[in-house]
Amino acid sequence: MKKSFWVAMLASIISVASCSFTTKRDFDDPDKDRILIDLISYVLNKGHYDAKAINDEFSKNVFKDFIKNIDPLKRYFYESDIKEFKKYETLIDDQIRDKEIIFFDLVYNRLKDRIADANRLYKTILEKPFNFELKEKINREFDELSYVKNDDQLIDRWRKDLKFNSLSYYYDKVEEQIDSLAKNKDYKRKSAVVLQEEARDITLSSMKDYFELLDDLERKDWFSVYINAIVEEFDPHTYYFAPQDKDRFDIAMSGKLEGIGARLQKKDDNVKIVEIISGGPAWRGKQLEVGDLIMKVRQDKEEEPVSLIGMRLDDAVSLIKGPKGTKVNLTVKKVDGTFENIQLVRDIVELEETYAKSSVVKKDSKAYGIINLPKFYFNMKDYNQRNAAKDVKQEIVRLKEQNIEGLIMDLRDNGGGSLQTVVDIAGLFIEKGPIVQVKSKGESPEVLRDKDSSILWDGPLVILVNELSASASEILAAAMQDYKRAIIIGSRQTYGKGTVQNVMDLNRWMRSNDFGDLGALKLTTQKFYRVNGGSTQLEGVKSDVVVPDRYSYINIGEKDQDNPLPWDKINPANYVLWNGNIDFEKTIKNSKKRMVDNAQLRLIDENAMWVKRKRDVNEYSLNYQEYKANIEENEKQAKIFDKINDYVTNLNFESLPYEEELMQKDEVLKDKRERWHESLSKDVYVEEAVHVLEDMKINSKPKAKNSFTLKN
Template identity: 55%
Template sequence: MKKKYRILIAIICLSVTLFAFTTNSEKSIDPDKDKLLLELLTFVIEKGHYDPATIDNDFSKGVYKDYIEALDPSKRFFLQSDINEFSKYELELDDQLTNRDLTFFNLTYDRLMLRMEEGSKIYKEILSSPFDYKIEENFNVDYDKVPFAKNTKELKEKWRKQIKLSTLSSFTDKQKLEEDKKTKNPAYVIKSYAVLEKETRDSSLKSLNDSFGFMYELKRDDWFTLYINSIMSQFDPHTTYFAPEDKERFDTSMSGKFEGIGAQLQKKNDYIEITELISGGPAWRGKQLEKGDLIMKVAQSNGVAVDVIGMRLSEVVKKIKGAKGSEVRLTVKKTDGTIRIISIIRDVIEIEETYVKSSVVEKNGLKYGVIYLPKFYIDFENKDRRDAGKDVALEVDRLKKAGVNGIVLDVRDDGGGSLSTVVDIAGLFIEEGPIVQIKTASEKKEILYDTDKKIEWDGPLVIMVNEFSASASEILAAAIQDYKRGIIIGSKQTYGKGTVQRVIDLNQYVKNTAFGDFGALKTTIQKFYRINGGSTQLEGVSSDVVMPDRYAYLKMGERDEAHALPWDRIDSAPYSVWNNTSKFDQAIANSKKRIENNVQFKLIEENAKWIDSRSAENDYSLNIDKFKVAQKQIEETAKKFKPIADYKNNLKFTSLPYELEGASKDSLLKEKRERWHESLSKDIYVEEALNVLDDLQPKSIVKTGIPIDKKGKLVKS
């Protein structure tokens, strides 16, 4: 892996192509940063990508299609005449990329700015007068099939119907709410039709104003990033350009840390509002800043306070974030209207939701541990800081000390992360051996091993997955499955991302700093394979026990992505399966039988099919009577599935002692854990995972005094 990257750096550093990026003479400087960025990206990706696509007419058509869809997904801005003009470039974008020609981007950007301005006037005009919900008309929301408007008149009509559908839905909801209030309190005076109609238009106007306000805040660079990523996506779904701010957000998401004051912000009209204080952060510790405060000015230490009213959110965030130990002074308007200046010393903030957490539950007289891993996180810049591998090992140790009889490792919705942490985590459950195989386009395969013979947990193990368990999650599940070390339960298959990406800082190749930060490129450099030789690409990992899923029939996996790399197979790595799998087949058979006979799972399967059928219904009546009839039918059907949300497994989940102590001093942490434990107590999937742990218990469990039948099964009273 490292060898490939060193070769890439050497090639780029030695290439004469980079002569254009030096500052040896004024003539060698290209004045357009966008062109330099395109040249740099194209060169790096063609040299470093696992299997770079050929930049030809088909490539050009893909860029054109993806970019136009990204600019105007609901076809509410561009006219057909615009598309006719744009389409002249459909087969030329490959040549424009090669020649660093920005003609197409400039044309579409300028046109979009014009159409956005026109759209702003259109929706304000539409919402200035009442809607007639009695007339017969329909609106189709299948934007892929609906054509662009032929002229301005047709575009206004499309806008009108889009907005009318939104307000109609809100209007009928308000009517029902008023009726419910009247039912509860006969003395309540229901708001009139006209008042409710006006309220829905006002609400829609505010929503659209906010939406357009966000779009107006976007700079040309933001739209250019969108164009670049329409190009990058042609190589594969995971090759992405990060503008400087996006790179910073990516680093934060991977490490779960950043330096700042520890507050979540949102735009509220022209102000920046505090929406939450991050538990343990300096703002939280200081107890002066509060949820709901509005930030008016920002000053650095003893510097001059800068007015941030009307400033875009990202710019305000830049001013507030800063190095650990530095001071920032915020002028805020409190919820009571008073103005205060609050000094905060910045610190390292840990985003608690990023990190692993565990819980303990008792079932049939046994104690089990549930570990939830939301991401395979790591701090690439400081390996001494916490990472997923070290944290999971710590939780396993704590659960062992708590005396658990089995562990459920939940990686549902875990989109992946660091490859090295996967090896560390898988190694906790096996003696030693290969965990994953990696292959580059031109080099021999590399095998990553767990070399530590120590087994942290040798008891019953279940891995929970779903269709959003991707990449690193799939490596872990595949390794555990291939070793027959644990049982994989969840969706029919996981996401199917079997590729490795490297984030490359583009600035290291640019000598001219006058252009500022060029950001980074995340590009696919390798494919990984199970130790049995099969790829997880497209196919994912098939669960040993498949549980019905509400979204099982929707297209959401790697196999549904355009330009995804293909599945293939390589030779297997030498490994030996776990020597204690005698109960696996019976445990899997027991689980399948329980699921087959479980009323709740049958209902979930029926609900999944209904959701799939609903996704194909795109035509809506804008007549209020017909709309209500259709909505009532949907609501009546939905009532049948209400038991899914109301389900309770009657299990009590609790935190480990160390966390109970922390929660006693931190009300926010306490609230978050209580919410998690409540969700676990309503989770039929976790319940079935615990049932599987029951079935995996060794006969020696009889030593605990718990009654066991002749087959080694718990006697349930």
Template identity: 50%
Template sequence: MKSKQRITLLLAALLIITSFQFQANTLSNNNSDPEKDKVLIYILRNILTRSHFVVKDMNDDFSEHVYEEFINGLDPNKRYFTQKDIKEFSKYKYLIDNQLLSEDVSFYNLVYTRFSEKIKNAKSYYGDLLAQPFDYKKKEIIDVDYEKVPFAKNENELIDYWRKQMKLSTLIRIQDKTEKQKLNAQKDKKYKKKSFSELEKEARTEVLKNMDELYLRIEELEHEDWFSTFLNSVVSAFDPHTTYMAPRTKERFDQDMSGKLEGIGARLQKKGIYTHVFELVSGGPAWKQGDLESGDIILEVAQGDEEPLDIVGMRLDDAIKFIKGKKGTEVRLTVKKKMDGSNKIISIIRDVVELEETFVKSSIVEKEGKKYAIIDLPKFYINFDDQNYRDSAKDMEKEIERLKEEGVTGLIVDLRNNGGGSLKTAIEISGLFIEKGPVVQIKYRGEDPIVKKDIDPKMQWDGAVVVLVNEFSASASEIFAAAMQDYKRAIIIGGNQTYGKGTVQSVLPINQFTKYNKDLGALKMTIQKFYRINGGSTQIEGVYSDIAIPSRYSYMKFGERDLDGALAWNKVKQVNYVQTNSYSNFTDVIYNSKQRISADPKFKLINKYAKWLKENQDDTTYSLNIDEFFKENDEQEKASKKFKSVFDYKSNLEFVSPKYELDLYKTDPSLKDKRIAWHKNLSKDVYVSEALNVLSELKLSNKNEIVKN
């Protein structure tokens, strides 16, 4: 049965069931929240068990997942619950599955009620602790990897957990204020330094202010916010990309999908009490500035030189209000870096995110008397509602045609940081580089794989191709890269492997499953899985580069493989396809590049830097003795200076715009400035330089030779 028919029948069946079961209750209970909660659980349970890609039994393992996820979602920093609480909660550890089958929320009610009580105690904990100076000479440490830290044995140990966390926050501010004093004193000889006791008191006052603001925001959260945390604990048992979106969250999602960008050009999402950077918009201010990255956590937001505002615990739509702002104004973000867990202040000048920067663009470079081009493809974009609107496949075809007219002999397709997009355009763009044939397989639950093919026999580009990827290349990017690799049409160069997201999600408004008259939000659910034409899934594994180049992410926990509960890699049957056998020296070129990379001092330094970042990521302890704390920071600063020049690089290559863009400069002067900046960055990009080395060595073989698979 086709998926659309199956979903339609499921909709009809559930609509009848939920109408019959809940309509009378809805009228008699006046749409009370408890009834709404039961409706949500009933519908979500049925949708997931019937239509999620994975057949998942609601058993003890499932119950244990929900139990741990919900408790950790409410108390990620071990600030509220004690082992006594956990012991009481544990009676439900293997019963939640049975409760969900009868729309029973006893576990949720117990944990949430206890959590609410603990929140009330929190103000007295941190208020008393911050009322006087800490003992900064005491020899003690704190481990901020809270997943490894056990829950406090009792209330006394819980208060000590609080003490250490408040002390660490204060030490960080003291250290920051001390550094600023040093800089001010160097600039102004008459600058009067404050005493340690003055700085210490200021630091505690700031921490207290931030904590008060945090708990004001927590008190503003409604039942819907906390119950959403519980529901996400339930749906995440199926896979990490399946999420429940409450009505407000769904509204923000719709705005985001329609192209509304948030001030700095970053898409944000809420995880627990933290605001995470989900994706940077190509061409946006954050993307251009270069320091903010996907996976970073935004802790504080400051407007220019004003005092920073702590946004931990703040609703996402409220946090966005502080991050957004007028073009030309400065926002300073204090972020916890995904790479190494360090805190960093990032200054970004707000600007309008111009759509033009998210489209295909190219640059031409001459090397050893031959012309080559790099095509930047930021995402696989399309507008299904407007057939006349630009899409990435049409733009790519047009761009290649223009480059051919200028005598370009080789192409680099740059997919770095391309998080995916339209499957349709990924298939069509793959078809530009092969005559015709299968490109990808997609599979629904319980069905045979469907082979998606390029049916156009025209090959838009038959010259040499190199595909440049990194650890952020995901989804549709991996489909294209995998197809080029399986056909041996291109050499894949970049990080060790791409992100590894081989699943597809569909957003289902929950109200379409019931006549219940309150807005129930939506479910984003995994419904498909991608497979290469060689049979292997792109899930978890992604695409391994033919030539792996060291990067800052080389040793980091990163990608789909590091997500808890990610769907496993597996294989389906290989389809029949014919390799292009495009190159006579394919293996030699790969070998030569690997030799260059292993001997290059620049790549050796990048590799050392990546190892250092990994060490920092693994070291999650801090000394709370002020002398040792300052010493650790100094050592960290000295170590980081060794890698200050790690990405300093300048080639002698000159990148220029294709001729058709020169006419556009006359009507859009800002385009010229943007391209000059991009070309300058390309000349300083060591990865682009090596990709050009590879491209220049590739020799095309006799086009009539083919290898059958």
């Protein structure tokens, strides 16, 4: 990519920063927080792709988000506190400019006092038994809750919250006792009083752990929350990494991931799974999915679980992670609202499973190919080493040797990666031409092109996507759609992330620094556009053939994040449509008709609607019988959809010859491929992709076989 305006602008920022942001020359007060907030606001204003005006409206949003982030359950602050804080609601922007942190200090000091009060309060509440026969409810839609007006309301809020947690543990205790009695006639039954006391003890222990973690937090930890309330107003991908967070980010980017193989995010007071890492224990176990909430963690040798509700993400992660080979037990609230206890054996994520892999798909007497690409990987130090484009190219050559008649590129759950690999992969399917447009702040768009006129695969092509296909995945799908080179099958639209971020070390902008490590800032610096001129931001890529899936009706994409950058359009690039002589309209029409007639897809759609209804429920009974009945009803309804997993296609899957040889010596690889093939044989989306390839072949004129051969 050419040297852009961004590079020149960055150099000027560094130059200015090295002169201005010192600890001795320009600021009488050498306070680290003031230096940090001044530096970050300067960098955001100069470097962010679409920098927002820091004004009164900006100030109101920071105010709202910061208060929500530090008291998401509204169980610390009083209505009077919020009224006092509101004096600064439109002054935060002025304080940023004046390098003042009066608002933060006020809220931080008040929060410490309120946490100290709550630390005493919960112990008193848990000393007395709860009445689980009383019919009352708790509202967990915290945005709808008002702040308490007095001590009595605060006590009642904490009482309901602690009762809800204890009711969950009590239900578990009762169910465990029922199982024990069924398995062991000599098991000594415990009374309801004893079981409830044990449940309250678990809640008490969890709350002690929770407040101990809060006690460990320092001012700098809370100030990082404040900084991020500011920077995240620019867009959801701009983020401040405190020094310890930056270290963890660097480790993650290095590719070494240990634990259960899932990326976690704090959502209100819950720990949410936002990504399942290919090759990890969670991925291999197939029990966890994106959107699940991890409620409790129990180590294999511990008797009682630890609640993660309200816990810092770092501390939750430390409980979930552990040495390779050890077991961890998770209580998970599934996407559909049901609860499951899941045991995983911790392991190191197998990077080999993040690479492209392929299989031959046999239907009747015909062969097709499928390539699964979990991400667009590359070697950050040397692009010429192993990368996604090279591997995909090699797999296509191997598949062509098996005389395939069509190709499926599976980009489902692919969150993106290297832009250059996208360009190189797209070039395998078209003659030379533009693939994507990239726009930096203040610049004309730069068009990234495939410059190689050769075509490796000129046959029918289908690309599978879903709501979790993001960034680089969307660019490849969009380019193939714009060229009319492939038919896109999947969700109504992909994730909708059309922006690029850079991580910048803040320390290098300080000429002299007496404060130690200042951390790093990840900020949005560029935006992607399709060759037709439309952005992939927010709108993503709309599938040619829409098929329902588990996420069809829930909020999971970029458009559902806070403060996303808008969709817009620029001039299209000059490109020539693919001349493959395929009747796209007829092929898509045939596919849509099959979708309507497919009972499996109707069941998946019904399941998706049920998931949506369950996720919209935020009021829960605190009466044991009603609580139990609700769980049983959820489990009963969930079982209706179990037969989704019973579906089997008439497709057969075979590994390529080179893998067959490897599997004769590698039982682990053999097991992995057998599991993958079993999953594919139940995959209704792959089945429809094959149908589409058949139609594309019927509707297209035969072309000469490409004579391209792979050169090492």
